[in-house]
Amino acid sequence: MSRKSYAFVLLFLTVSLFSILFSTEKEISRIGLEEILSIGSLEDDILFQWAGVVVDPRGNIYVTDAMDYSLKKFDPQGNLLHKTGRRGQGPGEFMAPRLLDCWGGFIYVTDQHIPGIQVFDTDLNFKRRITIRRPISDFRVLSESQIAVSTLHMKKAASILVFNSKGKLVRSIRYTQEKMPLMMSMVSFEFDKQGHMYIAFTFQDRIEKYDQGGKKVWSESLLNVRKTKKVKVSSYLVPDKIVYKDIALDIFENVFVLGGHFSKNESSDVYVVSPEGRYLTVFTLPHRSHCLYIDSRNFLYSRANDGVTLKKYKMHYSYQ
Amino acid sequence: MRRGFRPFLVIVALGLFLSTAIPKNGGAEDPPPAERHQKSGPSSPRLIVFLIDFNAFLCPSCLDSFLHFHKKLEARVNASQMWGILMIDHPFQESKKETKMKILHKKLRGFKKANHIKFPILIDHLGVFRGWSKEGTAIILLDGTSQKIRKYNFPLTPQEMREIIDHETVH
Numbered sequence: 506m507s508r509k510s511y512a513f514v515l516l517f518l519t520v521s522l523f524s525i526l527f528s529t530e531k532e533i534s535r536i537g538l539e540e541i542l543s544i545g546s547l548e549d550d551i552l553f554q555w556a557g558v559v560v561d562p563r564g565n566i567y568v569t570d571a572m573d574y575s576l577k578k579f580d581p582q583g584n585l586l587h588k589t590g591r592r593g594q595g596p597g598e599f600m601a602p603r604l605l606d607c608w609g610g611f612i613y614v615t616d617q618h619i620p621g622i623q624v625f626d627t628d629l630n631f632k633r634r635i636t637i638r639r640p641i642s643d644f645r646v647l648s649e650s651q652i653a654v655s656t657l658h659m660k661k662a663a664s665i666l667v668f669n670s671k672g673k674l675v676r677s678i679r680y681t682q683e684k685m686p687l688m689m690s691m692v693s694f695e696f697d698k699q700g701h702m703y704i705a706f707t708f709q710d711r712i713e714k715y716d717q718g719g720k721k722v723w724s725e726s727l728l729n730v731r732k733t734k735k736v737k738v739s740s741y742l743v744p745d746k747i748v749y750k751d752i753a754l755d756i757f758e759n760v761f762v763l764g765g766h767f768s769k770n771e772s773s774d775v776y777v778v779s780p781e782g783r784y785l786t787v788f789t790l791p792h793r794s795h796c797l798y799i800d801s802r803n804f805l806y807s808r809a810n811d812g813v814t815l816k817k818y819k820m821h822y823s824y825q
Numbered sequence: 826m827r828r829g830f831r832p833f834l835v836i837v838a839l840g841l842f843l844s845t846a847i848p849k850n851g852g853a854e855d856p857p858p859a860e861r862h863q864k865s866g867p868s869s870p871r872l873i874v875f876l877i878d879f880n881a882f883l884c885p886s887c888l889d890s891f892l893h894f895h896k897k898l899e900a901r902v903n904a905s906q907m908w909g910i911l912m913i914d915h916p917f918q919e920s921k922k923e924t925k926m927k928i929l930h931k932k933l934r935g936f937k938k939a940n941h942i943k944f945p946i947l948i949d950h951l952g953v954f955r956g957w958s959k960e961g962t963a964i965i966l967l968d969g970t971s972q973k974i975r976k977y978n979f980p981l982t983p984q985e986m987r988e989i990i991d992h993e994t995v996h
Contacts, residue, residue, distance in 0.1 A: 547927040553935025572932055573939035592892075592939060600885055618885045811928050 533759065533777060535823040536788045538805065542817035544568075544583045547810060551585055552577070554812040559605040559612065560800035561627060567612050568815060569602035576602060576614055578629055583817075589629040594619055597631035608646035615641045621672065622652065636672040642707075643693040651675070655692050655704075663690035665702065678719040680704055686735075688743050693751050697758045697780070705749040705762045708733050712749065712762055714782060723782035728767045751797040753805075755820070759785065761805075763797040792816065872967040873902065875909040876954060877946060879932070881961030881979070890980035891962055892940055897990060899943075909946035912954045926950060964989065 544566070545552030553572030560566050564581035575590040576599070590599045600618035607613070611632065612625045622635040622644070639656040646652050652668045661684055664677035680702075681690050691707040700717040710730035714722040733744040747765030750772060754760060760778040768774035772793040777785040792809035799805050805818045875891070882888040898907070911933060917925045929948050937946065949955070957963070962979045966989065977985050 547924065547931060550931070550934060550938075553932055553939075570935075572935040575939075601883075810924070811932075813928055813931050 531824045532779065532783070533785045533822050534825045535786055536775075536777060537821040537823070538788065538791070538818040539821060540791075540816055541804070541819050542581075542583050543809070544579055544815040544817075545810075545813050547813065552813050552815060555808065555815055556601075556603045556812070557605040557614075557796070558798050558806050558815060559607045560798070560804070560806070561607050561612075562801060564800070564802065565627070566806075566815070566817075567605055567607065569599075569605055569614060571601055571603070571812075574599040574602060576605075576612070576625065576629055578627070587629045589625070589631070596634065597623065597625070604641065604644060606644060606646045609649050613644070613646050613652070615644060635668070635670060637668055638672075639666070642691050645694065645696055647696060653678075653694070653696065653702075655694055657688065658685070658690050659687060663692075665692075665694060665704075678702060678715060680713065680715065680721075687741050693749070695752050695754045695760075697754055701780075703752060703754065703760050705752040707747055707749060707765075708744040710748050710767075712752070712760065712776075712778060714760075714780070725778060725782050725784070727762070727776050727778075727784060728764065730767050750795060753797045753799040755799050756801070756803045761797060761799065763790075763794060763807075871906055871969065873898065873907045874965040874967065875907070875944075875946075876912055876957060876963045876965060877909050878912050878914075878962050879936075880914070884961075884980075887962055887979045894964075894979075894981055894986055894989075895942065897986070901990060904944055907944035909942075909944055910954060911946055911948045912957055913949050913952065914955065914959075916952055916955070917950070922950075 545555070552568065553570055555568045556571045557569040558566065565586070566579040566581070566583070568577045568579070569575070570577060574592040575588050577585060578587040580586055589597055590602065592598065592600065594600060599616050601616055602614055603617050604615040605612060610627055612627065612629070614623045614625065616623070620639070621637045622641070624632045624635065626632055635652065637654060639654070641654050641656060643655040644652060647667070650670050652670070654666050654668060656666060658664070662679055663681040663685065664679045666674055667676045667678070669675050680692065689708050692704040693707065694702060694704040696702050701722070702715040703713070704715070705712050710726040710728050711724060712727065713724045716722050728748060730748050733746050733748065735742040736745045746767065748767055750763040750765045752760065752762050758780045760780070762776045762778065763772070764774040764776060765772060770789045772795065773790040774787055775790060775797065776787050779785055790807050792807070794807035794809075795812075797805070797807055803820060805820055807816055807818070808814070809816050875895075882891070911929065913929075926948065933946055933948070936942070960978050964977050964979070964981075966973075966975045968974070977989065981989070
């Protein structure tokens with residue numbers, strides 16, 4: 506290759522690098538929501554109290570319904586395609602279906618009262634159960650053979666636990682060094698495509714990022730909450746006010762955190778933080794929600810009408 | 826009977842509640858008028874009232890106990906003797922009342938369908954039983970013959986379950 510060619514390639518790379526750097530400099534200053542789909546009205550019998558939501562790469566929407574012990578599948582237009590489940594502890598049955606995730610053509614479902622994770626195909630046929638003998642407060646399927654789980658830690662420092670497809674613990678990512686009072690280490694979490702882990706503490710004002718090696722990259726507090734009140738339940742003292750309810754990442758890997766009781770608009774304010782940990786903006790959902798989900802096409806899903814309605818929004822970003 | 830439980834107040838409250846709620850709620854939760862007339866006649870002097878609290882059903886053993894007991898009772902007792910009242914722990918904001926009632930009716934439909942419950946369940950929109958939900962789901966037996974009222978909280982012990990079922994079938 507001639508010197509001219511080298512110079513051209515070098516110039517091209519420099520320009521590309523600058524354009525990438527320039528584009529990442531643009532920061533979100535405002536996010537607006539446009540409702541594009543609503544599933545479940547006040548009159549119909551489609552959703553009674555939905556708990557968890559996940560969307561497959563084709564845009565089909567899967568929802569757990571705690572009131573009728575079911576898992577439901579909707580097409581991208583919101584039409585009910587399949588429903589499965591009834592009350593019970595057998596295969597494909599639920600006592601309190603909750604969280605969902607989707608990976609490799611399978612839907613993974615937790616139950617608040619049954620340990621482990623049930624796996625269904627996308628037509629909602631039960632395939633198998635993964636035995637995990639710990640309460641699951643949040644989970645993500647990282648690959649066919651790795652499922653990351655947050656659980657309750659009582660006697661030791663808290664970690665995200667990674668299990669294989671047979672339910673065997675293969676590694677853990679520690680996010681607290683010290684033992685914390687009951688439930689104070691509870692988190693919801695997300696992983697980005699590079700394997701960074703983002704966590705939002707449920708009962709503490711802490712949002713944190715960890716690198717692939719489990720080292721803390723940053724830690725942020727957004728609400729100035731010092732201490733949360735505790736109440737006695739049985740013989741345990743437990744916090745009764747939630748700081749952050751859920752965490753999600755958009756396609757640009759900005760961190761979206763749903764605020765709880767301490768937010769100006771309780772269970773509706775969503776705080777947006779850049780991947781580098783800079784607070785960007787806050788926007789308010791039209792309805793109170795218990796969770797927040799962003800699909801691979803950057804649509805945001807949340808709850809309305811106390812869980813009888815699921816809303817899907819298109820997000821409109823304004824930049825500085 | 827639990828300490829602090831006042832039978833007189835319960836009779837008055839239930840009387841008021843049922844007398845106001847039954848004619849107003851002409852929806853799916855009520856039996857048709859002819860059936861209602863038959864069921865409330867003097868031949869059925871006993872009434873079983875379930876005080877239902879959705880929050881209490883987050884405890885699976887409470888819901889299990891309720892469903893198990895309901896199934897047993899259903900096989901032995903005239904269905905028209907059973908009623909349910911859904912307790913609401915916070916008053917509705919006036920502006921949101923209509924929406925909230927629709928949401929609760931919808932959730933009740935789902936709950937009844939999924940758990941095969943056939944007896945009518947009224948929503949305590951007047952707040953007559955507000956505060957009772959602290960004790961969770963309960964069952965109240967009103968016996969016009971012996972003029973006794975009893976109350977039990979879920980989950981029921983086997984002894985309590987026997988006691989209620991014997992009481993309802995021995996007479």
